[in-house]
Amino acid sequence: MKEILLSSGVGFAVGALCTFLRVPIPAPNVLPGVLTIVFMYIGYLAIKWVMQ
Numbered sequence: 001m002k003e004i005l006l007s008s009g010v011g012f013a014v015g016a017l018c019t020f021l022r023v024p025i026p027a028p029n030v031l032p033g034v035l036t037i038v039f040m041y042i043g044y045l046a047i048k049w050v051m052q
Contacts, residue, residue, distance in 0.1 A: 018025045027033050 015025055
């Protein structure tokens with residue numbers, strides 16, 4: 001839970017800072033970015049399962 005709160009806070013701070021400085025956020029478009037993270041985690045779980 002601590003990691004989730006910390007990463008959420010850092011993400012919020014980076015987004016706010018980028019908006020304040022009027023620079024684009026360092027993230028891909030919403031759907032491709034979310035899908036990349038989801039499938040990266042699925043790949044991690046699949047390899048971890050195969051290695052067991």
